[in-house]
Amino acid sequence: MRLGPIDLDRTLGCGQVFRWRKEGNVWKGILNGKELQLRQKRGSVVAEGGTDDEALERYFRSDDDLDRIRAEISRDERIASMVANAPGLRLIRQDPWECAASYVLATNANIPRIQKMIENVCRTFGDPLPGGGFAFPRPDQISGGNEAAKACGLGFRCDRFVEFARLVDRGEIGLETLRKADYEECVRELRSCPGIGDKVADCVAVFSLDHLDAFPVDVRIKKAMEEMYGVCGTYRSVNRFGREYFGRYAGYAQEYIYYSFQRIKRV
DNA sequence: AACCAGGTCTCGA
DNA sequence: TCGAGACCTGGT
Numbered sequence: 001m002r003l004g005p006i007d008l009d010r011t012l013g014c015g016q017v018f019r020w021r022k023e024g025n026v027w028k029g030i031l032n033g034k035e036l037q038l039r040q041k042r043g044s045v046v047a048e049g050g051t052d053d054e055a056l057e058r059y060f061r062s063d064d065d066l067d068r069i070r071a072e073i074s075r076d077e078r079i080a081s082m083v084a085n086a087p088g089l090r091l092i093r094q095d096p097w098e099c100a101a102s103y104v105l106a107t108n109a110n111i112p113r114i115q116k117m118i119e120n121v122c123r124t125f126g127d128p129l130p131g132g133g134f135a136f137p138r139p140d141q142i143s144g145g146n147e148a149a150k151a152c153g154l155g156f157r158c159d160r161f162v163e164f165a166r167l168v169d170r171g172e173i174g175l176e177t178l179r180k181a182d183y184e185e186c187v188r189e190l191r192s193c194p195g196i197g198d199k200v201a202d203c204v205a206v207f208s209l210d211h212l213d214a215f216p217v218d219v220r221i222k223k224a225m226e227e228m229y230g231v232c233g234t235y236r237s238v239n240r241f242g243r244e245y246f247g248r249y250a251g252y253a254q255e256y257i258y259y260s261f262q263r264i265k266r267v
Numbered sequence: 268a269a270c271c272a273g274g275t276c277t278c279g280a
Numbered sequence: 281t282c283g284a285g286a287c288c289t290g291g292t
Contacts, residue, residue, distance in 0.1 A: 015273065016273090103273075103274095104275095106272095106273055106274085107272095107273085107274040107275060108271090108272060108273090108274050108275080108287080108288090108289095109272055109273085109274090109288090109289075109290085109291095110271075110272040110273085110290080110291060110292085111272085111273075111291095112290085112291060112292095113272075113289070113290055113291065114272090114273080116290085117289095153288085153289070153290085154288080154289090155287080155288025155289050155290095156275090156276095156286095156287050156288050156289090157274095157275095157288080158288085160275080160276095194275095194276095195274095195275070195276095196275085197274060197275045197276080198274085198275090199273070199274055199275085200273090200274075200275085203273070216273070217273095218272090218273035218274080219271090219272075219273075219274090220272095220273070221273080234281085234282070234283090235274095236281090236282095258273075
């Protein structure tokens, strides 16, 4: 199995996925409904658990030529230094449904709270797993659970979350088919779903549907883009600049910027 | 104790 | 198409 180059701490801890936890030097998570433990082994990863190598390679996008991508998005010294300072940071290929549902919950909340909401949802609706964890629930497990969802602390996201699950359950949106669509069509379709606007659509596109040219703009990226390039304004204007400036791997650029700004305190 | 968080929705101009 | 407000809740 070839998973390198990869840095587990950066890749799993940068905020693109919400369910992985680090205990000691072991990352614990769930992949394809199976509990899994990952350890950093130099530039690569050692896995324990019932998941096949093929699934791991797919999940960690081992088909991406990271060196090439890092070189290609290093359009100026500023982004180049961010790339240089975060070796092994990779995008992850998430499950589209889990990704979309998670980011519907991620609106206007901080990461610790997002993680809590998602765990509540998994405990409430998901299948219990042998190791004591819970799988991320399928749409049909959520679609009838309005009352149960209200006990998950989702706030105003609750109705959107359940409505979105129903939409997917009824087959009115085919997430997987959007993988083959172009970026514009992909985000247009996603945006027609309850709880999914510009930002979430871009996240789902880049984190789960292989649209690496998507460029999600959240408040942190918005600040970063203004500081780095003097770009501000509407979502569409910042998004368009990022896509044009960084090109086909704009999504990777976005993640390196997001990661680089995570610990910076504004003075 | 305020302020803010990987935004979306609605409405009016 | 754009800007302004409202919006649950809990971290920091």
